[in-house]
Amino acid sequence: MSIAGEAAPSRRSRMLRPALAVLCAALAAFALAAYPIYVIRPFREQKPDALRQALWVLLHNKPLVLLLTLAIAVCVLALWRSSGWIAKLLLGSAVTVSLLATVGTWINPYEQMFHPMGDPRFISIDQATIDPNDMVIAVTINGESRAYPIREMGYHHIVNDRLNGLPMVVTY
Numbered sequence: 001m002s003i004a005g006e007a008a009p010s011r012r013s014r015m016l017r018p019a020l021a022v023l024c025a026a027l028a029a030f031a032l033a034a035y036p037i038y039v040i041r042p043f044r045e046q047k048p049d050a051l052r053q054a055l056w057v058l059l060h061n062k063p064l065v066l067l068l069t070l071a072i073a074v075c076v077l078a079l080w081r082s083s084g085w086i087a088k089l090l091l092g093s094a095v096t097v098s099l100l101a102t103v104g105t106w107i108n109p110y111e112q113m114f115h116p117m118g119d120p121r122f123i124s125i126d127q128a129t130i131d132p133n134d135m136v137i138a139v140t141i142n143g144e145s146r147a148y149p150i151r152e153m154g155y156h157h158i159v160n161d162r163l164n165g166l167p168m169v170v171t172y
Contacts, residue, residue, distance in 0.1 A: 019087035033104035
C-alpha cells in the first residue's frame, strides 16, 4: 500500500538490490583471487599467520571462485530481462569482475615476473659491471669460482649450473 502522492517503486528499480548483491558476490570472488597474490608478493616481509591464510586460500580458491562465478551467471540470467539500465550495468560489471577473478585464480603473476634463468652466461671478473657494494652469492669448488649477483637472483631465484664439472643449483 502506498501513501497518496508517493509512487510505488517500479519493478525495474526493485532489481537494484539483487543486482547489487550479485556485484558484491563478484567482488568477493575477486577478493578470493587477489588475496594470495597480495600477501605472497615478493620483496616484503610475510608474516607467518598471513602467509598460512594466503596459502590456504590459494589451495581452495579455484573451486570457490568457479562456483561463485557460476552462481553469478545464473543470477544474471534470471535478473537481466526485468532489470533497468542501472541494474544491467551492475550485473554486467559483476560478470566481468567474476570472470576476471576466475582467470586470476589460474594465473600466477610472479611466475611471469620471476621466470627461471634459462641458459646463464658467465663473464670474467674483469668484464663484470657489478657495483662494489652489490652482494653476490659466491661458490668455489676446487679452485674454480662463480659469483651470482643477488640483484639478478632476486628475479630468477634459481640457477642451474655446472662448476668444475659438478652440477649445482644456486638459489636465493
